[in-house]
Amino acid sequence: QARQRPLTLSLRYASSKPHSKVLTTETMHPLVRQMEYAVRGALPIRAEALQKELLTDKTKGFDKVVFCNIGNPQQLNQKPITFFRQVASLAENPELLTPSNREALLKLYPADAIARAEVLLKHIGSVGAYSHSKGIHHIRENVAKFIERRDGFPAEPENIFLTQGASSGVQTVIQILTQNSKSGFMIPIPQYPLYSATLSLVGATPVPYYLEESHNWGLNVDELKEAVHKARADGTDVRALVIINPGNPTGQCLSEENMREIIDFCHNERLVLLADEVYQTNIYKPKAAPSTASKRFSNPWAKKLFSFHSISKGMIGECGRRGGYLECVNIDPKVMDQLYKIASVSLCPNVQGQIMVDLMTNPPKQGDESFEKYQGEIDSIYQSLIRRSNKLAQCFNSMENMTCNEAEGAMYLFPQLKIPQKAVDAAKEKSMAPDTFYCMAMLEATGVCVIPGSGFGQEPGTWHFRSTFLPEEHLFDKFCADLKGFHKKFMDTYKD
Numbered sequence: 001q002a003r004q005r006p007l008t009l010s011l012r013y014a015s016s017k018p019h020s021k022v023l024t025t026e027t028m029h030p031l032v033r034q035m036e037y038a039v040r041g042a043l044p045i046r047a048e049a050l051q052k053e054l055l056t057d058k059t060k061g062f063d064k065v066v067f068c069n070i071g072n073p074q075q076l077n078q079k080p081i082t083f084f085r086q087v088a089s090l091a092e093n094p095e096l097l098t099p100s101n102r103e104a105l106l107k108l109y110p111a112d113a114i115a116r117a118e119v120l121l122k123h124i125g126s127v128g129a130y131s132h133s134k135g136i137h138h139i140r141e142n143v144a145k146f147i148e149r150r151d152g153f154p155a156e157p158e159n160i161f162l163t164q165g166a167s168s169g170v171q172t173v174i175q176i177l178t179q180n181s182k183s184g185f186m187i188p189i190p191q192y193p194l195y196s197a198t199l200s201l202v203g204a205t206p207v208p209y210y211l212e213e214s215h216n217w218g219l220n221v222d223e224l225k226e227a228v229h230k231a232r233a234d235g236t237d238v239r240a241l242v243i244i245n246p247g248n249p250t251g252q253c254l255s256e257e258n259m260r261e262i263i264d265f266c267h268n269e270r271l272v273l274l275a276d277e278v279y280q281t282n283i284y285k286p287k288a289a290p291s292t293a294s295k296r297f298s299n300p301w302a303k304k305l306f307s308f309h310s311i312s313k314g315m316i317g318e319c320g321r322r323g324g325y326l327e328c329v330n331i332d333p334k335v336m337d338q339l340y341k342i343a344s345v346s347l348c349p350n351v352q353g354q355i356m357v358d359l360m361t362n363p364p365k366q367g368d369e370s371f372e373k374y375q376g377e378i379d380s381i382y383q384s385l386i387r388r389s390n391k392l393a394q395c396f397n398s399m400e401n402m403t404c405n406e407a408e409g410a411m412y413l414f415p416q417l418k419i420p421q422k423a424v425d426a427a428k429e430k431s432m433a434p435d436t437f438y439c440m441a442m443l444e445a446t447g448v449c450v451i452p453g454s455g456f457g458q459e460p461g462t463w464h465f466r467s468t469f470l471p472e473e474h475l476f477d478k479f480c481a482d483l484k485g486f487h488k489k490f491m492d493t494y495k496d
């Protein structure tokens with residue numbers, strides 16, 4: 001009997017025209033409509049359209065779009081870490097691991113990759129199966145051991161949630177911390193707009209604190225105190241402090257002294273600390289041990305802390321696999337149960353992303369067969385990031401009307417530019433912010449897509465943009481030359 005076509009509600013059938021008034025931007029949830037996320041806003045949308053136009057239009061003066069709007073290393077041809085992909089591919093195709101294939105397999109895979117895949121599959125079963133909603137316990141044990149090695153304090157697997165990238169961990173924590181619209185979250189300005197967008201989505205109140213551009217985007221604790229007291233005087237129930245370290249978009253690293261001050265500030269002001277440390281291995285000018293080293297600096301039990309990590313950054317760049325973890329420190333067990341309940345609604349984080357978290361926190365060690373190759377790949381990417389960050393900072397600082405703090409970490413530079421009044425007027429004509437106008441002109445002239453500073457927040461009256469330093473190193477000199485050429489033409493065109 002012929003297999004019946006599945007009868008699904010999506011089945012297309014003749015019917016009258018859909019009602020135009022059903023689900024419009026007027027009738028949808030206003031919190032969704034008002035939310036903004038610049039990293040994938042107007043500039044990247046235009047950049048993607050430009051990419052399509054370039055397929056047929058060869059008159060633009062460039063032949064490809066360079067996406068510097070997002071910290072997406074493998075989109076710009078950064079190679080994945082060999083050992084990680086070897087383990088992931090074996091987990092994806094366990095047939096390869098059967099004893100009858102072993103002789104042939106050892107010609108293709110190192111023994112330690114095979115062994116790691118077998119251990120993982122022993123705990124996972126199949127990568128196609130749902131896992132525990134907090135993530136696979138074996139992997140959470142490895143994450144806890146990683147944190148203990150890094151911070152010198154015990155960590156508990158039960159206090160760790162594996163997540164769909166750090167984003168989902170951040171969003172869940174903000175969700176449970178938001179009691180009502182008065183709930184306030186201190187966020188840095190400039191900030192990575194995951195925070196402002198999520199606060200907007202849950203209807204919470206952002207409480208901005210400004211980083212000091214003249215002090216290499218340093219964090220002044222007096223600014224924190226002023227911001228929290230003012231917000232509380234205005235009736236905001238300030239309950240959390242967001243720290244992004246190393247910073248995005250600013251690339252600054254906190255000093256040890258800063259970390260101590262922040263810990264004491266949170267304790268004294270009864271704030272939960274959200275420590276976003278996804279760039280903890282992207283530190284080029286070390287000022288302090290990365291990440292929740294804050295736990296080392298004072299009584300580790302004195303504070304309530306959520307820390308976030310991700311496989312998207314570092315020298316790994318496995319962004320598309322959506323892996324990360326959320327660590328809860330001193331969080332009430334009943335609150336953890338609520339976190340677990342939310343995690344359960346999404347069933348589980350994807351298993352290949354979880355495998356990458358295991359590999360990130362538990363990579364080949366000295367003496368392992370794959371260690372040399374692994375360490376060589378990591379070091380090569382790390383050194384290249386340092387060279388490219390310095391080269392791009394020099395490039396920006398050589399441009400007229402532009403100043404740029406060097407990146408101490410992360411993947412971005414956030415130069416400030418003085419925009420001539422004629423350009424400000426031209427931007428107004430197009431109902432654009434001046435920095436957006438500049439970035440749009442750069443895209444149309446060079447194919448380079450960056451994000452205007454307005455997407456991250458900036459001191460009123462200043463203009464910035466954010467660029468990654470991820471274009472491939474062998475293309476980097478041309479990349480810088482194209483930016484310089486555009487900038488000179490722009491400034492000549494709009495010179496006051």
Ligand SMILES: Cc1ncc(COP(=O)(O)O)c(CN[C@@H]2CONC2=O)c1O
Binds near residue numbers: 069070166244312319
């Ligand atoms: C500070 C910070 N936290 C969290 C995330 C979320 O990462 P995952 O969800 O992928 O783990 C990012 C991603 N950085 C974005 C993405 O690329 N460019 C950016 O500014 C980030 O920069």
